[in-house]
Amino acid sequence: MNNFDFHVPTDIRFGKGQIECLPEELSKYGKKVLLTYGGGSIKKTGIYDRVMELLKDFEVYELSGIEPNPKITSVREGVAICKDKGIDVILAVGGGSTIDASKHISCGAFYPGDPWDLVKDRSLVKKALPLAVVLTICATGSEMNSGAVISNEETKEKLEINTPLLYPKLSICDPKYLYTLPARQSAAGAVDIMSHVMEQYFQPNDEAYITDVLSEGVMKTVVKYALKTINEPDNYEARSNMMWASTVALNHLLTVGKGGAWSVHPIEHVVSAFYDITHGVGLAILTPAWMKYVLNENTKLRFARFAREVFGVEDVDDMEAAKQGIEEVKYFFKSLGMPQTLSEAGVDSKQFDKMAAEAVRTSGLSKRSYVKLEEDDVKNIFELCK
């Protein structure tokens, strides 16, 4: 088991009606709030009205229209408001995109230059505004971690900034807010959660048994409830288990004692930087192809364990179990309505070379991933998904 630090100070308020604590909690930081959100679905669902009512004694400024795969342009806009108005606290209402942009804004507010610099050199992050979250899409786990992924359209880069200063102070996770999610968002979220756990589970270290069994538990939870959140959108048991699964999947718990780089996310990040596809969709297409590509005599044991523990595959040898596990993953994502090929998602093969090069350049793929991948390998994985 590798050495690790575990220090996750976010205060999670989980369950029905937890939003009522907002006035008391935000007032700890001041009166000037920057409210951030996305395309405006929170206005349709009534969450916006409830928030504004709760914040009636605050001075609220708004940054709306934060897009999926959030852009540095939105971050710049938010930073300008923070500096101009002397914001005390940011309140992000939304999913991973809104939270990630808000995290970036929170540290950009104290940096004199362009906030994109902070992605390139994290040591420039010295301070951040306090951030509170009202979670309305569960997927990225951003509500309880210190990472934020931001895209730059000009440079076609999608990169992560990660420092302990970016932990939200408070995250309100009310499973009822998920009832109105469109099926495709519930599905893409489920794929993202599953992928987060798999990225940590498939790392070159077998001694952190406890971390692996906890991971298997979270994956079993996703497999058990994902389709139910689509077929019965207001099933509280399903929504609450998925919501907490998404948080636990990426709050550091499932990576402790392990080691190594992620395998599929870096590839997907490049695809969605080039084609702006939904992150979960990209992962659903790439994950089974990656599994197939890296399955071999050395990796079959771990894949077989995955198949047996998560999908209950039985009565076959390791290699066969491993293969069945890959089919199970493929079938699982398909059952959620995910496309199976890059072409279905609007990604053609013209940029395979460029994307493969970029994926290897911007990540640990060729150095520390479960099975090391060079440009040719990434290209081969793309070919498998055509």
Added chain:
Amino acid sequence: MNNFDFHVPTDIRFGKGQIECLPEELSKYGKKVLLTYGGGSIKKTGIYDRVMELLKDFEVYELSGIEPNPKITSVREGVAICKDKGIDVILAVGGGSTIDASKHISCGAFYPGDPWDLVKDRSLVKKALPLAVVLTICATGSEMNSGAVISNEETKEKLEINTPLLYPKLSICDPKYLYTLPARQSAAGAVDIMSHVMEQYFQPNDEAYITDVLSEGVMKTVVKYALKTINEPDNYEARSNMMWASTVALNHLLTVGKGGAWSVHPIEHVVSAFYDITHGVGLAILTPAWMKYVLNENTKLRFARFAREVFGVEDVDDMEAAKQGIEEVKYFFKSLGMPQTLSEAGVDSKQFDKMAAEAVRTSGLSKRSYVKLEEDDVKNIFELCK
């Protein structure tokens, strides 16, 4: 899934050599340190010398001799030193007893009256000294939670104080420190960890599936490694998995979304308050008896699930699986060298009535436990363990 708050701010430094951070971390709080420890084993193992070397630029005061089932008399002694010397930070080096006493001292230092008052009325706790921990026995999980159990010999009470002020700021968990643990302490610790998870797993709420599967993962870890820590005391993989299991077992993660009171701990607390036996020994004797006593048509499903998921029981119906699970628990504790009866542990039947009454009076046994227990029930459980 019940509503919950999850906010665990302790900074865990896990792994080899993590103790080196002590000077930097403690200096955040000041120069005057109260070093607390138990019977002096840390002097034999060299940990004491290493700590003193690291703290050579601090003003260190000592409270040694903190006993198992720590007493309010030790707490009073520590509080007096804190008040007298103006202590800035407490450093507890030891296991649950030393940590729990230190937690109580940390809040007693700011209370003008007798610290036992704080156990009786938690609202009197307003402030606490910062507490750092160097963990040398893994069992209670006290290194990452906000509870402390203290005994009062005069009143024969063993009670818990629990408030967010009592989270340690920092806990250093180096699995190598466990290499020198006597087998009986490793065994008693394993029983305690297993029992913590079972107390949370056997609660009247089946909707928190994710919490239950995470619990099963931790229990599988304990079953996999407990005996190995005894047979191969310096097996790092075994020690590290057990050490992190003990922390996760009681850092709030395995209780979220569940509800209800604990069942076996309140009974054991009374036994060890009356007879001063080792907590893990009491749990090893009482747990299988409690399981047998509360197994019925209503509870068999949960017991069967436990047997199948944790011990791999197969190919039998629910009631039979449940019964086999109880035998597995009994056999598991026996394999660790635990006594099987109260008489073996030096507990006679003379005080069964009194202890049963006290257990029900001081806990939620008769109101919110998995199967509600009245005095007669507790007495019957004692009889099963004679």
